Amino acid sequence: MTGAASRRYRMMTERVAFGIIRLLAGLVVITLGGIVLFLIYQGARAVNWSFLTEAPRDAMTKGGIFPAIIGTFYLTIGSSLIALPLGVASAIYLSEYAREGWLLKLIRLGIQNWAGVPSVVFGLYGLALFVVFLGFGVSILAGSLTLGFLILPTVIGASEEAFRQVPSTFREASLALGATKFQTICRVVLPSALPGVLTGSILGIGRAAGETAPIMFTAATFYTKHLPTSPLDQVMALPYHIYVLATSGTHIDQTRPLQYGTVLVLISLVLGINIFAIIIRTRMRRKKTW
């Protein structure tokens, strides 16, 4: 081959390769976009102010999803309150205190596997431990604990990574000034790692908001008009409400629009949570100069 011909050949393979990659990337975007558009098309008809602010009526064929929104809100807040402190504390132990060795490897392996446990198993675990054994009953408390444990490995992983990215020179500088290890963690490591901790954790919390299986047996109820007044009350929740509408309705033609409306609200909620995390990450990247 002459030089020009081989160059032409190389350029062509490059074009073909790029073309295929572009096509595949496009497919992903189109699929995702299709799903979202379908949901908006189906759901938008149901979503209006009264849908968002009223309780379901007439065997769930009319009315809104307000109690489910509130329930999901409480469960999300509750699971964050459980997963964040526990997760950050565990990550501090793993990255700052634990010595490398077989024990640490075992703990890490455990956490990784924990993240892969199917969510229905968490539901059963929550039912056995929190609902029955500890006697919390089907309640916000039991559901928050179950969801909190579900996302704990995500929070630990994100936090540990954030702690690792804090340069060791910061720790050294602090210790050389006569700070104790704990002071160093509180005053230098944690503030530097906080944006990373929050970003990763919020993504995990977004996942908790959309889970059905863990709350089926631990927190969610089929139907209640009453808003919860204590952590020991059971609640309606968006994911479980969707499940109920999709599987247990007797007037499918009437419940279907409500079902899509609920899906749209849930998707928007999760998307909103993720966008919040992305905003924090972008701001952090802009500020980070080390």
Add this chain to the structure above:
Amino acid sequence: MVATSDIVIEVRDLDFYYGDIKALRGVSLNIKRNQVTALIGPSGCGKSTFLRLLNRMNDLIPGTRVEGQVMFEGQNLYDEDVNPVDIRRRIGMVFQKPNPFPKSIFNNVAYGPRLTGIKDKKKLDELVVRSLKQAAIWEEVKNSLDKSALSLSGGQQQRLCIARALAMAPEVLLMDEPTSALDPIATSRIEELVEVLKKDYTVVIVTHNMQQAARVSDDTAFFYMGEMVEMGNTERLFTKPEKQQTEHYITGRFG
């Protein structure tokens, strides 16, 4: 002749191990009060390791072991009842690469005093201003104390780190190749500063730049292969070294 009270740190038969590797062998030397002591030697000779033993920074590396004594004002730093945190408050350190915290200039300098529980704003202000002046950086930053320390140039960052160490009012200041990451102008400013600092502090400086050792120090110790080969008055050591290894190093035959 130097009276005993003029010796701040007296090191006796110090051995140091990284796991099974013996990094320092039988090092004995004295650090004199209000003097600049330079530690020189080729890379890997143990001079930085030795420096970090003087404020127990090597404690942080797992699997290390110390034998021998480091007497600081009459107390062995490696006695069991000595808390390394207290030692590091009295013996400050400046590192090879400037390492300010990602905080404001003010908060960098106030970091140490706050650790000791000083909260009073006026007292902190005083300490910060005094430390920045001592580190010869006050004029450059006095209008931007709230700006991030990371916005300063490398040389300014290093002087800020010196100010941060001085805010603890340490008795000794350890400097680990403080100018190796800086340009010549920033380097000469730090060297001038070291000259001034010895009025109030005892300074120990590690450098692999022999001209720097000759310029700033009163005493120089030459390290080679984990041993302290020779120590003495800087001028004497550079003009009439007693040991052949020292002569070879300072005349540039190795290193």
